[in-house]
Amino acid sequence: MIWVAFLPFLVSCAHGNGTAEQVPFFHGHVFENSSPGSRVNGLSVPLKRLNSQRLCRTEEFAAHFKLLGDGSDNFRVFAHHKRGHVLLKTSGVLDREERAEYVLSLGLCCGECAGLSREVDEESPVVAEVASIKVDVLDTNDHQPTFPGADVKLSLDDATALRTAIYSVTARDDDSGKNAELIYFALPKNGSFYAVPKTGDILLVDSILGLVEPIKFKVFAQDRGWPPRTSQSVAVEINPRQWPVAPNPQPGKRTPQSQMKVPARRSRSVLESDSPVFINVSEDAGIGSVVMNLGPVRFQSPSFELVEPDVESSPVSVSRDSGDIVISRRLDRETEPLVEITVKVQDKRGERKTEHTCV
Numbered sequence: 186m187i188w189v190a191f192l193p194f195l196v197s198c199a200h201g202n203g204t205a206e207q208v209p210f211f212h213g214h215v216f217e218n219s220s221p222g223s224r225v226n227g228l229s230v231p232l233k234r235l236n237s238q239r240l241c242r243t244e245e246f247a248a249h250f251k252l253l254g255d256g257s258d259n260f261r262v263f264a265h266h267k268r269g270h271v272l273l274k275t276s277g278v279l280d281r282e283e284r285a286e287y288v289l290s291l292g293l294c295c296g297e298c299a300g301l302s303r304e305v306d307e308e309s310p311v312v313a314e315v316a317s318i319k320v321d322v323l324d325t326n327d328h329q330p331t332f333p334g335a336d337v338k339l340s341l342d343d344a345t346a347l348r349t350a351i352y353s354v355t356a357r358d359d360d361s362g363k364n365a366e367l368i369y370f371a372l373p374k375n376g377s378f379y380a381v382p383k384t385g386d387i388l389l390v391d392s393i394l395g396l397v398e399p400i401k402f403k404v405f406a407q408d409r410g411w412p413p414r415t416s417q418s419v420a421v422e423i424n425p426r427q428w429p430v431a432p433n434p435q436p437g438k439r440t441p442q443s444q445m446k447v448p449a450r451r452s453r454s455v456l457e458s459d460s461p462v463f464i465n466v467s468e469d470a471g472i473g474s475v476v477m478n479l480g481p482v483r484f485q486s487p488s489f490e491l492v493e494p495d496v497e498s499s500p501v502s503v504s505r506d507s508g509d510i511v512i513s514r515r516l517d518r519e520t521e522p523l524v525e526i527t528v529k530v531q532d533k534r535g536e537r538k539t540e541h542t543c544v
Contacts (some may be wrong), residue, residue: 326410393443479508
C-alpha cells in the first residue's frame with residue numbers, strides 16, 4: 186500500500202544514542218503544464234538507501250512511504266518494485282509562474298522505528314524522515330510577450346541628428362530563460378527608422394529633412410523560445426516637424442519673429458550653391474553624432490570636401506565618401522549660435538557642385 190499525504194510535523198528517526206541520522210538528498214524536475222501522472226525526471230530513490238529494513242520490522246509490519254511538506258499534495262509517490270526504487274509522479278498540472286520549486290521530505294511509515302516502541306496506540310504508525318527531495322518546475326514557452334503601453338505618436342524635428350534614439354519600447358514576458366529573451370523588429374520596413382533588436386530603441390537612420398507626410402510603422406517583440414511567440418504590435422506614427430530658422434542671426438540682437446524670413450524647405454538632394462540648407466542641432470548633441478547626409482546627388486561617384494571654414498576651426502567635419510556631416514567638437518549656442526559651412530561636391534570624374542549649409 187502506497188500513501189501520499191501532507192503532515193504538519195515530522196518525527197525524525199533516531200539511533201539509540203539519541204543522535205539524529207542525516208538523510209540522503211535527491212533532486213528531480215518536471216516541465217510545467219505536464220499532464221497529471223507525469224513522472225518527475227531525474228529522480229529515483231533507491232530503497233536500499235532508505236534503511237527501511239533496519240528502521241522497520243518488515244517481516245512483521247508493512248512499510249509505507251509518504252510525502253511531507255508544503256505542496257506535497259501536488260505529487261504522489263510509488264515504489265518500482267522490480268528496480269527497487271521509489272519514484273514521484275505529478276497529481277495535477279503545475280505552473281512554474283505560480284511556484285518554481287518544491288522542497289519535500291520522504292517519510293517512512295511502519296509499525297516500529299529503531300529505538301522506539303509501540304506501547305501507546307499500536308495502530309498509529311510512526312513517521313521517520315528517510316530522504317530529502319527537491320523538485321524543480323521547468324519553464325515552457327506558454328506566455329506571449331506584451332507591451333504595457335499604448336500606441337505611439339511623436340513629432341520629430343526634421344533636422345534631428347542621424348542615429349538618434351527617438352523612442353524606446355519595452356515588452357515583458359512572464360516566462361524564464363530563453364523563453365523570456367526578446368528581440369524587437371519593425372514592420373513594414375522603412376528607410377528612416379530602425380528598431381534595435383536587443384534594446385527596442387528606435388533610431389533615426391536616414392534624414393527626414395523636407396518630409397511632410399507622417400511615417401507609420403509597427404513594432405513587435407518576439408521571444409527566443411520554441412516555438413517562438415510574437416507580441417501584438419505597437420503602432421508608431423512620427424510626424425516630421427519643420428522649425429522656422431532665421432537665416433542670419435546677429436549675436437546680441439534679437440529679430441522680431443514677424444520679421445523672420447523662413448527659408449523654404451527643399452528635397453533631401455543637394456541644393457544649388459545660392460540656396461543654403463538650414464539645420465537645427467541641439468547644443469547637447471554628442472561628438473560623433475551625424476547631423477545629416479548630403480546625398481543623394483546626381484553624380485555617380487561623388488566626393489565631398491569641406492571648403493569653409495577650415496577643418497581646424499569648424500565644429501563639424503564632412504565625410505569625403507559618404508557626405509555625412511559629423512559633429513567634431515562641442516556646440517555652444519551662446520558663443521556660436523550659427524555655424525555656416527560650405528561643402529564642395531565633386532564628381533570623381535571632374536564635374537563639380539557646391540553646397541552651402543548653415544548649422
